[in-house]
Amino acid sequence: xxxxxGEIWQSVALTVELASATTVILLIIGTxxxxxxxxxxxxxxxxxxxxxxLPLVLPPTVLGFYLLVxxxxxxxxxxxxxxxxxxxxAFTFEGLxxxxxxxxxxxxVQPIRNAFVAMGERPLEVAATLRASPARAFWxxxxxxxxxxxxxxxxxxxAHTIGEFGLVLxxxxxxxxxxxxxxxxxxxYVEEARWREASWLAGSMVIxxxxxxxxxxxxxxxxxxxxx
Amino acid sequence: xxxxxxxxxxxxxxxxxxxxxxDAQFSVPAKGVTAVFGPSGCGKTxxxxxxxxxxxxxxxxxxxxxxxxxxxxxxxxxxLRPIGYVFQEASLFPHLSVKRNLLFGxxxxxxxxxxxxxxxxxxxxxxxxxxxxxxxxxxxxxxVAIGRALLSQxxxxxxxxxxxxxxxxxxxEILPFLERLHEKLALPMLYISHDMAEIERFADHLVLMxxxxxxxxxxxxxxxxxxxxxxxxxxxxxVSCEAVVSGYDGRYGLLALRLKGARLxxxxxxLAPGVRQRLRIAASDVSLALEAPYASSILNVxxxxxxxxxxxxxxxxxxxxxxxxGGSGTQxxxxxxxxxxxxxxxxxxxxxxxxxxxxxxxxxSDRPLEAPSEASPSPERDAGQVSAAA
Numbered sequence: 001x002x003x004x005x006g007e008i009w010q011s012v013a014l015t016v017e018l019a020s021a022t023t024v025i026l027l028i029i030g031t032x033x034x035x036x037x038x039x040x041x042x043x044x045x046x047x048x049x050x051x052x053x054l055p056l057v058l059p060p061t062v063l064g065f066y067l068l069v070x071x072x073x074x075x076x077x078x079x080x081x082x083x084x085x086x087x088x089x090a091f092t093f094e095g096l097x098x099x100x101x102x103x104x105x106x107x108x109v110q111p112i113r114n115a116f117v118a119m120g121e122r123p124l125e126v127a128a129t130l131r132a133s134p135a136r137a138f139w140x141x142x143x144x145x146x147x148x149x150x151x152x153x154x155x156x157x158x159a160h161t162i163g164e165f166g167l168v169l170x171x172x173x174x175x176x177x178x179x180x181x182x183x184x185x186x187x188x189y190v191e192e193a194r195w196r197e198a199s200w201l202a203g204s205m206v207i208x209x210x211x212x213x214x215x216x217x218x219x220x221x222x223x224x225x226x227x228x
Numbered sequence: 229x230x231x232x233x234x235x236x237x238x239x240x241x242x243x244x245x246x247x248x249x250x251d252a253q254f255s256v257p258a259k260g261v262t263a264v265f266g267p268s269g270c271g272k273t274x275x276x277x278x279x280x281x282x283x284x285x286x287x288x289x290x291x292x293x294x295x296x297x298x299x300x301x302x303x304x305x306x307x308l309r310p311i312g313y314v315f316q317e318a319s320l321f322p323h324l325s326v327k328r329n330l331l332f333g334x335x336x337x338x339x340x341x342x343x344x345x346x347x348x349x350x351x352x353x354x355x356x357x358x359x360x361x362x363x364x365x366x367x368x369x370x371x372v373a374i375g376r377a378l379l380s381q382x383x384x385x386x387x388x389x390x391x392x393x394x395x396x397x398x399x400x401e402i403l404p405f406l407e408r409l410h411e412k413l414a415l416p417m418l419y420i421s422h423d424m425a426e427i428e429r430f431a432d433h434l435v436l437m438x439x440x441x442x443x444x445x446x447x448x449x450x451x452x453x454x455x456x457x458x459x460x461x462x463x464x465x466x467v468s469c470e471a472v473v474s475g476y477d478g479r480y481g482l483l484a485l486r487l488k489g490a491r492l493x494x495x496x497x498x499l500a501p502g503v504r505q506r507l508r509i510a511a512s513d514v515s516l517a518l519e520a521p522y523a524s525s526i527l528n529v530x531x532x533x534x535x536x537x538x539x540x541x542x543x544x545x546x547x548x549x550x551x552x553x554g555g556s557g558t559q560x561x562x563x564x565x566x567x568x569x570x571x572x573x574x575x576x577x578x579x580x581x582x583x584x585x586x587x588x589x590x591x592x593s594d595r596p597l598e599a600p601s602e603a604s605p606s607p608e609r610d611a612g613q614v615s616a617a618a
Contacts, residue, residue, distance in 0.1 A: 126319045126321070128305070128306035131333050132333070
């Protein structure tokens with residue numbers, strides 16, 4: 001049992017590491033993207049928004065398939081990697097991060113975009129008439145006003161990364177300590193008929209999911225009250 | 229590149245926005261309060277937004293006191309224009325306290341023309357500094373918004389219908405503060421409004437807008453008494469003028485006021501001699517006589533000359549009068565029936581007697597002016613006032 005729990009904890013640690021890295025990367029690249037989507041009046045804005053939203057609808061295996069083609073040894077990713085003798089991202093932790101970032105992007109970009117849209121133009125106009133440069137207006141007005149959107153984005157991005165399975169299986173495989181995250185571990189335990197471990201993990205995931213959704217709901221509720 | 233005249237605000241914007249076409253052009257002194265008046269939807273707010281650079285109309289001109297903010301080759305973005313802008317809704321930053329809202333646009337210098345303590349005192353917001361905007365009343369919020377705009381040390385303060393979103397009592401609460409701003413700060417202001425009653429209280433100049441164009445621009449009293457313009461032709465036409473307190477009759481509770489070409493007695497609370505006082509004389513409160521009335525209850529009867537007249541509807545006439553013997557003083561309006569006009573043989577250029585039944589005192593300043601650049605009523609300041617121009 002001790003050995004087994006070590007195995008479980010390895011999966012937990014790997015999963016948290018993956019979700020944290022993905023969330024941080026998504027907040028960094030998702031914020032400017034959400035800002036642009038919220039304010040651009042170009043006709044192709046919605047086309048970009050749709051591309052970002054695709055993972056909401058596509059089966060994760062489809063995304064995983066294309067990533068594998070792109071990043072695998074025979075794809076463009078593999079070709080680039082071979083130029084400097086590096087290895088491809090397929091079946092690595094870094095590959096998992098790339099996949100997770102794409103897969104969880106809509107969950108991060110949309111709440112931030114909605115928050116930027118909801119505040120409207122006025123606070124930024126006020127800031128401009130008070131001598132604030134666009135950069136200062138962004139950091140001191142837009143970002144603080146969009147704080148609930150950032151919170152929701154962070155929580156959803158993190159939680160959604162933890163819950164992915166199909167994409168991980170396609171691109172990461174099942175390498176203990178490298179790509180074997182929680183959802184894969186549960187799958188393995190069930191395959192091996194180790195119901196005890198499987199149910200322990202599955203139950204924890206249910207509690208985690210409950211906590212996440214409750215947190216997001218409470219953020220939204222507090223936010224609605226602050227606006228009233 | 230065009231050269232901008234110092235001491236003037238020069239505006240020219242034309243263009244089409246959707247189905248609305250704007251062709252607004254005017255030049256007013258960069259001094260005192262210039263009101264932009266017109267019905268809703270006539271383009272006032274668009275002009276204000278263009279001046280602030282929040283809206284960009286190609287080919288526009290905007291120059292303030294010798295500085296070009298926009299012309300054919302220049303467009304300064306809003307944050308590089310020394311402007312203070314008060315929106316119709318206070319639009320305070322909800323995540324900042326009142327104090328941090330006030331200081332948001334304040335330069336990080338020690339010596340500024342408009343000081344923090346001065347603004348807080350002027351607007352009566354000292355007790356609100358630590359509060360969150362969500363816990364302020366509508367009138368308090370708008371006062372903080374005005375203070376925030378002032379503390380950014382603007383060279384022009386634009387107020388876009390700052391009272392329109394407020395209820396009656398909040399309006400009454402803010403108007404005295406606006407009058408005090410006018411008295412105490414040398415800052416030129418553009419005051420956008422569709423309410424003539426607000427404008428009559430403290431504007432010096434007026435820009436009259438109609439359907440996207442400027443119908444007239446000039447000193448307030450001149451436009452008010454121009455029979456060719458809709459102001460004089462309206463049923464509640466009136467003229468605003470500046471008077472100086474010359475004495476007080478305590479026995480009868482009458483304030484004596486000196487006006488160019490006349491001396492008025494008005495029942496009012498005492499004010500110190502020399503204090504400037506704005507008056508509003510409604511056309512409906514002024515009647516005319518060919519001879520000085522021998523025995524009348526009306527105290528204020530002055531010689532005056534008929535300058536011009538215009539029919540008002542079918543039965544009445546609006547008459548423009550210049551007070552004083554020979555008609556050298558302030559111009560006011562009188563409204564009489566067309567029957568009296570004909571029966572008494574009135575005509576332009578005739579010397580008559582004006583009987584003023586009612587005068588309202590609008591803005592009283594009971595303290596000497598403190599702002600550095602306008603220390604006290606001076607001849608130089610008088611020149612910018614409506615009484616001198618009328």
